[in-house]
Amino acid sequence: MAAGGFKLKTLTILSFLLIWAVVAAAHVFYYAVAKREESLAETRRIAWREAEIPALRGKILDRNGVPAAWTELCHDFILERVPESPRRRETLRRRMARFFSAEVSWTAKMPLLLKNSLSPEEIVLYAREFRFFPEVRIVPVIRRVVTGPPEIRERIGKTARNNAGEIVGISGLERKYDMELSGRAGRVIVMLDRNGNWCNETLRITRRAENGKDITADFLLPAGTDASVERLENAEN
C-alpha cells in the first residue's frame, strides 16, 4: 500500500479511537463531577453508620468503699446467620473446627453464642481469622455484676435494658440513683465495607461517652462474699 493510503487509513482509525476517548472522558466527567452529589448521598446511605458507645454504669460501693455492684465490658463471639451457599458454609465449618471442638449446628436458633467473654488475644485472633465471614461477629456485651448476701442484693436492686438498649435500674438503689449511675452514652460514625466490617480509618467520635458516677451506700459487705452476674431483663418485662 502506498504511503498516502496508509497514512489516511491510520488517521481514520486513530480519529475513531480519539472520538471514543472523548466520549469516555465525558462519561468520567458525568460520574466524577456532574452526578457527584447524588452518588455521594447514596454512598452515605449505604456505607455510613452512626453507633453508640455505651457509658459504663457507675459502681455501688459499701460504707468502706468496697464495690457491691459494678459493670463489666466483655466480648462474645456469635454466629449471626448461616452462610447461604453450601461451599461457603463448608469453608466456615472447617474454619470453626480449628478453634471450637463442638460441631456447629446450622439449624440452631440464631444468633448462636460460640464463645463468651473473649480474652484480648482471642479477640485479635478471631477478628483476623474470620474477617471474610460477616456471618460471625465479635459483639461487645455489658454485664452487671452484683455481690453480697441476698438481703444486700435486694437492697441494691435489679437492672434491665430499655428499648434503646440502655441499662436502667428497675428496683432498689439501682432505681433510686439511676440518673447518677447511668452516665451518658457517646456516639461515633463509621464507614462499613462490603462485608459489613468497620473501616477503622473512618471512625470518628462525635460525642464522648461520660461514665456513670459511683454511689456509696450505707450497708457493709461481709468479708469473702462471691460476685455473681445479674441477668439483664428487658425493662418492660
Added chain:
Amino acid sequence: MRKIRFSIPLGGKSGRLLPFAALLILTVAGLLGCLSIYSARAFSEAPLVFAMKQLVWLGAGVAVFLAAGLVPFSWYRKAACWLFLLTLLSLFLVLFCGVEINGMHGWFRLTETLSIQPSEFGKVFFLLWLSVAATGSAAASFRKTLFLFGMSFLVILLLMLEPDFGGALVFFAAFLTVMAVSGASSRHLAAAVALLAVCGVIFIALNDYALLRILGYLDPEGGYGVDAWHIRQFQYTMAHGGWSGSAWGNALWSSAFLPLPHTDSLFASLVESTGFIGGMIVICGFCAMGAGFTAMSWKIREGAGRVFVFGVGAMYLVQALIHISVNSVLLPPTGVTLPLLSYGGSSLLSVMLACGMAFSAAKEE
C-alpha cells in the same frame, strides 16, 4: 563485528534519543501504576505487597524493552509463525493445565506465588504474525483474508473458552486494525465483523454470566446481582474523586467496595485518588501513545514493521479505552486490565516487549 544500534533513522539526535525517551515515559507510567496500585490497596491488610511486586515487574520490563529493541526485526519476522503457533498451543494448553483466577481459566501456575497469563504475550505474537502474514508477497485476496480471519477466529475462540471476553475483544480489534491498514477489502472486513457479532450474540446467549453483565449494565438498579452492583460501585468510586480527587493513598471506597481495584477496576480507583483531572491525564497519555506510534509508523517504509508499529499503538489504545469505558460505565463489565498501570507481571512485560519490538521495527525498516 557488527555494531549494535538502538536508534531510529529519523535523522539527527532525535532518532537516537527517541527509544530512550520512550523508555523513560514507559517507566514513569509504570511508576504511576505502582502508586495507583498502592492507593487502591491502601486500606487492605498488606497495602504494599502488590505495589512492590509491580515495581519488580517494572524493573524486569525495562530489561525486556531494551532486549527486545536490540533484536533485529528481521528475526521477529522469521520467527513470527513459530511464535504464533506457540501462542495457539499455550492458549489451548491453559484450558487443561491452567489455573483459575477470578473466574478465568487463563494462567499457568509456575510456583506458589508466580503465575503467567499466556494471552498477554499471545497478543504481541498474534499481532506480529498477523502483520507479517497480511503484508506478505501475495496480494490481499478473499482467500488470504479468509485464512487470516479463520486463524484469528481460532485464537478468539480459545479465549472465549477461558472465558476471557475482554481479551477476545482486544484480539479482534488487533485483527481489524491490521487488516484495515494492510489493504484488505472493506466488504471482507464488514463480513468478518458481522460474523464475529453473530458469534458474540451466541456466546452471550449461552453464558449466563455474560447476559447478566449486559442486563446489569442496561439497568444497574434492576437487581441483576453482582454485576449491577459492580457497575454502581464504579459510579460511586468516581463520585468520591470529584475534580481533583482525595489525597493519594486515600482511595477508601475502592478499598472497601470496589472489586479488583488494583487490576480490572484500576481506572475508577485512580479517579477516586486523583479526580477527573487525574483521569484525563491518563486518557490523554494513552491517546498520545497511540498518536506517537502512528507517527512512528509513517516514517517506516512499506512492510510488516510499519503495520506492526501502528498495530501496537492501536491495540494498547483500544485495550486502555475498553478498560476506561468499562470503569466509566460506558461499556458492560469485561475483565480487561489498563496497560502499564494495572497490576500484573504478564500484562506489564508484554507491553514492554511489544514496545521494544516496535522500536526494533522502526530502526530497521
